[in-house]
Amino acid sequence: MWKTIVRRFLIMIPQLFVLSLIIFVMAQFMPGDPFTGKITPETDPARIEELREQAGLNDPWYQQYARWIGNAFQGDFGNSYTYKIEVSTLIGERAINTFWLSLLSAIFLYAIAVPLGVLAGRYNDSLFDRGVILYSFISFAIPTFVLALIFLYIFGYQLGWFPTSGSVDVTQEPGTFGYTMSKIYHMLLPAITYAVLGTTAIIQYLRTEVVDAKTMDYVRTARSKGIPMRKVYTRHIFRNSLLPVAAFFGFTITGLLGGSIFIETIFAFPGMGQLFISSIASRDYSVITALVMLYGFLALLGSLLSDIIMSIVDPRIRIE
Incomplete structure (x- = not known):
């Protein structure tokens, strides 16, 4: 290996x-x-x-x-023509914001998708299952920028529940508890939007795997031994159904630094995605080339991590 x-x-x-x-x-x-x-x-x-x-x-x-x-x-990507600082320093500052936003988004994503996918598969063809399928179709059909604008308008401007721009309240001092809570507060709405849009594939994969697993021989054998259905789901069906999700987990990890261009731009969140768009608009070559190189490396690294994770989750798979 x-x-x-x-x-x-x-x-x-x-x-x-x-x-x-x-x-x-x-x-x-x-x-x-x-x-x-x-x-x-x-x-x-x-x-x-x-x-x-x-x-x-x-x-x-x-x-x-x-x-x-x-x-x-040598780690020197030059200086940014727009921001007048080293590209590596600029990307490092934005990468921190993007990482925490994407990490929070991933937590919301799996917290929503995994329960919905498993329960929809367990109670397939039920009213709950139909509701989950309808939710998946709607979230898949809505473009990212449309949902982001809707959420920004409703929860940001109309209800005033969340900030509409920035990553932290400028009145907070770095290192304080208030500063940390302010950063989390500013990330909540973009993270929820990002999570809602990303749940479709995971829900459909999990639902399909759970439905198929219910007809497998090992499930029938477990039921014939008198094992309660709850334990059959938790110990057998759920674990095997997670394999397709684990296959993409490597890309999810590396995607934490990739950021979302639409989400960060619409919510004016100072991350990698927004930096990429602004660099293209200002023709900041040094930043553009460094970012695309970083995205390419993350894509290659994500493929490798997915293979490694799959070999750990499923003992039948070995990297040779």
């Missing part, structure tokens, strides 16, 4: 190299550059050209790429 894990990590190196090349070339085709937005009628064109020359934007693309990838291997 360990040999396979090391081999998979080694395979990631050329994959990330190819990804970095594609990302960098595509960034070069974007119209304009980081200094385009600074041009006004009063701007001296010579000064803008001087800034471009200092930033190396007039060099051939392959020279820019060689310089960028060499620095990237």
Whole structure:
């Protein structure tokens, strides 16, 4: 198993190299550059050209790429043209906000999806099951930005139950209990919205697995031995039904740092998703390339983690 894990990590190196090349070339085709937005009628064109020359934007693309990838291997992704700080520092600050928001979202997601999926499968074709299926269809059909706007309007502006923007109350001092509670309070509405939209797949997987498991021989054998149905569900059906969910758990873990572009943008939450959108709008190449590289690495890492988790949950599966 360990040999396979090391081999998979080694395979990631050329994959990330190819990804970095594609990302960098595509960034070069974007119209304009980081200094385009600074041009006004009063701007001296010579000064803008001087800034471009200092930033190396007039060099051939392959020279820019060689310089960028060499620095990237040393952990230096350059400076943000918009925020005027190091890209690694900027992403680190936003990644913390995104991580906690996504972690809270994942807690709500599984707290909603697992009970609904298992109970819908156990009492399939009942009124409760039909209600869960209807909920799944509605949550699947509604676009992310539509539900986010509805929740923001109702619970944020009309009822005033939750903040409508930001990640913390500016009057709170960092490190205090009030500061922590304020951050959680600001994350509740975006996290609930994110969770409601993400439950569909898990509910359907669990429901289908539970319905199928009820007809399996091991369930009949357990029932014939007089084992109560409650224990059959908790010890046999529930555990086996979680296998499809475990298969995606690795992507869920790595997705904690990916963030949600729509959720963070609509709720004005300063996370990775919002940073990605703002960087594209301002043509902040250094931030864009670093973020896409991070997303690519997280996708590859998620695939590996899913394989490892599956091998742990199901002893029949081994990574070879």
